[in-house]
Amino acid sequence: MKNIYILLLMSAVLFSFYSCDKEDELRDESVVAYDKALQNELDLWIYEHLTKPYNVKVKYKWDDSEVFNDFHVVPPTMEKAKEFLEAYLNLWIKTYEEESVVGGNPEFMYKFMPKLLVLIGSPQYNADGTTTLGLAEGGKKVTIFNVNKFAEVDLFGGETPEQALDMKRTAVVKSFHTLHHEFGHILHQTKFYPDEFKEISKGKYTGNWMDISNDDAKKHGFITAYSMSEENEDWVEIAASMLSLASHTNEPKLHMDLAVKDNEGNLTSQDADMYLSDWDFELHFWGWELDFDQSPVRWKVTPETLENWKKFHSKVEMVTTYYKEKWGIDMYSMQKRIDTAVTELYN
Amino acid sequence: MKKILYILLILGIFSSCDQEFEEVFDQTPTERKNEAKAELTKVLANAEHGWKTVMVVGDKIKAGDFFLFKFVAEEGQNNGEVTVANPFDTSTSEFEVRSENGTVLNFNTYNEVFYWLVTPNGWEPGGVGGDLELVYVKEENGKLHFRGKAKEIELVLEKASADDWDTTTIQEDFTNFRARFNTNFTGIRLTKGMGASEEKPFVAVFFDAFITNKAGYSEKKDFFYGIKYWIGEQRNETAEASFIFTKDGITLTNPLVIEGDTLSKLSYNSDLDTWEVANEGLEGEVVSSDLPIHSHPNATDHLFEVLKKTYNKGWYFSPWSASWSGKFTEILGPIYDGPVINYVVLGTEFATPEGVEYGPGIYLKGSVWGTYAYLPVEVIKNGESEFRMEWTGEIISDIEGVEDFIATDSNMQQMLDMLLNETGWSLALDIHDYPDGSKIYSYEMYYMPDPSYRFYGSF
Structure with missing residues (x-):
């Protein structure tokens, strides 16, 4: 009886090796068909100026796999995409590229610049009432939103052509804040910044940053309200703000009747005309608030704000040192390059 | 163990390698x-x-x-x-x-x-x-x-x-239709359907049409509208929606549905130069006027009742604000700037310091604080939302020389002539109900001989 069981078991095992497979012959031609993408003038420009030299792919036509399906967004207009990309090439890529060559890191942009740039025409509206203007994913892809409003300037009507042009240039430079910000994330995720940075404003980071104005954020030692959200955002916001407040770096702009500061950063009772770049003006005007106790009313900086202003300076020092030492990028030299580039592009 | 082997054996016997399946499609x-x-x-x-x-x-x-x-x-x-x-x-x-x-x-x-x-x-x-x-x-x-x-x-x-x-005719229709909104009021007047008749028409009034839109599509403002309508005294309004212009006429993307009737289509009658309602079972047309096109029930009665409940028991006509007094500011402004009278007020009741009480009247607030002149009037209703006023001729006042001022100041005379005009005033009323039970009465008061003059007030 035992032998019969063994025999049956062997039969079952043998049967399991039996194959019903019948070999179908493969076709000579592939059944997979690809549509050749339509190539318009902008596509050709992108290939010549971005893809061929920098290996960057730009997606500005609708591809829903590149966006989160929870949100409703649209692609940019062709005109705005082109305007953005020309500025992207001249103000963003080339300035970093030239600076990194001077800084002894010529491969910098080729290695680290995002290889996929996705352009979205509208903002991404979030449930909490905020809008997302940019996203970086894995160091490879950056998504820029609201391209249809790129560098838009609200003119009041009384501006001279020179003033209107200056406003446009400033708006263009500021528009790259998002891209500098996202690129900053890629860089600090590649080479970490010093842990000491996280200690400077420890305890002041908050998830409710959207309830704080940029002016109030300054009083706490932050460049923007968003930089209060967490340490990494604080880091990249400083870098991005330095490079998006670069207008008038080469030829500082006249500011009339600004209160003069003493060596400690306190406001004195004296006013003077000063020539300042946008970045220098940002630092000079940092945390000022009206003092209604004085007659006539004047500006003041509280001791707490002054202390936070000094903390902010130490954070700026860390950021600029990091960019210089880790990547060969002198941020102040970058400001000059960006100012030159925007002046040449918009003239 | 034995059972398992038997099951395997049976499965083996009945297994099939039949590959004679039918191809449903001849392509991959x-x-x-x-x-x-x-x-x-x-x-x-x-x-x-x-x-x-x-x-x-x-x-x-x-x-x-x-x-x-x-x-x-x-x-x-x-x-x-x-x-x-x-x-x-x-x-x-x-x-x-x-x-x-x-x-x-x-x-x-x-x-x-x-x-x-x-x-x-x-x-x-x-x-x-x-x-x-x-x-x-x-x-x-x-x-x-x-x-x-x-x-x-x-x-x-x-x-x-x-x-x-070739959309030329649609563009012409658009221009034609758009011109209907150059008046103070534009709406749709039905004489059949939605409970309407010739004697008792149903009137729906466009609001915000061609002016603005709340949806944020500012570049498309010319294509958005809202409709307000009344069931009795109950005010209703439709959500904002857009017109669609086609060769067949105009489609309202947010149809008005009342008593089973749907209002959603308008077509142009070139013979009569009218935009007619094209929905089955309805008869009516687009109407435009500088005077209110909807006669709100009890609008006049409500006005004087509501004004009684205000702090000043009257409607202070602003001498400065164009949005409140429109062209009347040109008349009221110089009166305010003069030495005798500050404000002109449509009053509902007045009591002298001696306790003599009067009904509705025109209250003139003196330039000197606390002084006044009151001109009692009789309010004559010409309809649910139209009225005129007749002055009794009395002047109750503690302002010295006010009679001369009323008789000689050209702006004052013009103001009184208009307020007391024989044709009267036409009222547009919106009553806004709030969840706490309160109501806001928004009035527009049109000078009927020339409706480009109007007052606006909210009480």
């Missing part, structure tokens, strides 16, 4: 998908004069447009250029037909004409309801049916003719 899935894409591309591109549709989208806010499409495919490809037109603009962009969970028509680059129904803004973060990707559903009677890939919308493309692309 990939081939079929490619063919579906190519077929849809061919159908879209081969329509000699393209396609047309009336598209209505939106839930909270209704919006729509009449679109014409002309697809030009790249040779051998399932993509190309599409020209999209509405009656007023044309824009060319790109399209592609791709395969996902079905065959999808993708308007994959920005189209200035088509995208206004798709683009989000701060007011409508999800867009008004349009979709730029549309899943092909079926062809039926020559029409192509699509549904939105992300939005629950339908798009039905019908073949267009060469004539469809």
